[in-house]
Amino acid sequence: MSTNSTKPRDDATGRSAPDSRDPFTRLGWQGIVAQVPESWNLAVVSGDRASGYFRADAPERPRFEVKWWKPTQSVSLNQVLERYVRELQKKSKRSQPRIEAQVGVRLVSRRKMRKPEMLGFTWMGEQTAWGLIWRCDECDRVVMAQVLGASDENIKSLAERVISSMEDHSSDGWDPWGAYGFLYEIPDDFALDTFRLVTGKLEFRFTRGRLKEEFISVCRWGMADVLLKEVALEAWLASSFPERYKDLRMDFTTAPVKGHSGAALLGQPRSVRKRIQERAQSVVRRRSPARFIANAWHCAESNKIFSAECNVRPDDDYLLHDVTESIICHEE
Incomplete structure (x- = not known):
């Protein structure tokens, strides 16, 4: 996965995401729960509890994507991310900046997520994203979540706040x-x-x-x-x-x-x-x-x-x- 030339933006540069200062509220769908700015609303949903996807948009742009599935065999989180970035690069137009990505970045601690098998990632092209992929042994799902922003936005702190709040199964039924x-x-x-x-x-x-x-x-x-x-x-x-x-x-x-x-x-x-x-x-x-x-x-x-x-x-x-x-x- 390419990490040369343009590197994804970190907290040191970029303008703050405007909705990071909004009040937060619960977004819950198919057992996936997160605390998000209240200006984010569901825009796209598909699938069911076993396998599905949703996207939440702010008024001005897509902000939050979550995909989940139950793997039928052992899965490499690194390989899943490599395939994902290749798909992004194929879809990007030649006139757009080439998508550059980093895998293994620190976004949320394992202690906070309580997931022993997880991997942080970030990428930048025409827009930027910070995300996390993990596997949950309790609900037997792989979950991939990312927060999106404009290429000049600093969204790492916002992504950390949203993704660290996530739960992928209920504890009380x-x-x-x-x-x-x-x-x-x-x-x-x-x-x-x-x-x-x-x-x-x-x-x-x-x-x-x-x-x-x-x-x-x-x-x-x-x-x-x-x-x-x-x-x-x-x-x-x-x-x-x-x-x-x-x-x-x-x-x-x-x-x-x-x-x-x-x-x-x-x-x-x-x-x-x-x-x-x-x-x-x-x-x-x-x-x-x-x-x-x-x-x-x-x-x-x-x-x-x-x-x-x-x-x-x-x-x-x-x-x-x-x-x-x-x-x-x-x-x-």
Whole structure:
């Protein structure tokens, strides 16, 4: 890997990255968690927990990339980086500065990362990057993370702060998720199934089991003052939830949630046939079928409406409470 001619910039030169002075927040995706400037938001995601990628962008440029995979055989981190740099050099245009890289640089200590097998790297071309690649024996994943900047930016300190904060698996069976300022936790045996980002609304749905009968959904609606301008929260929920769950009859109980005005919801199948089928299956399988329960509330401090929704068996009803409590609806 070439290290001659132009060397990557270190902390001694270059202008500071402007977002390094921003407040930091959690970015969590597929068990990968980092503390990043709050102006960075997910721009690209792909894959799943076993193998995937995400990129977070600042308003002016891409800032943070993470790639992970489960290797099927022994892997050399040095060889992975060599291939990566060759790919970068192939993709760079002739009019752009040649990409020069260094492997084995010190970015984060092994003590801080708690990873015996890891390798720091940096490269510079039209832009610059500082990163780290490591293998985790606990989650059996190789993770490669890098912070990006303009070629005249000094980003090493920012990269060290972001990457040293990273975790690649949960320690208590709950994955911290965080995207677009929406922070919550989900049991790690539920897998991300779908997510929707539309104007004024975020929705993430996680499923468990081959048939995906059991699920957890978390939602956030913005501009609550507009949504509730001419209608009370209970009436708004009574109209919005049946639209999303047309096969369920919703029962609402007004109750405070997390110190805010809110409601508890219980969904029952509208179809009599479906209810009879569920009763019959519970007798045959000797276990109760999954049922829909939810909490929803209006957070005036953040001007948003939140919901935590579970379709789980009664023995797992506690998940609704725990997911609800994990949602950060406003900063204290």
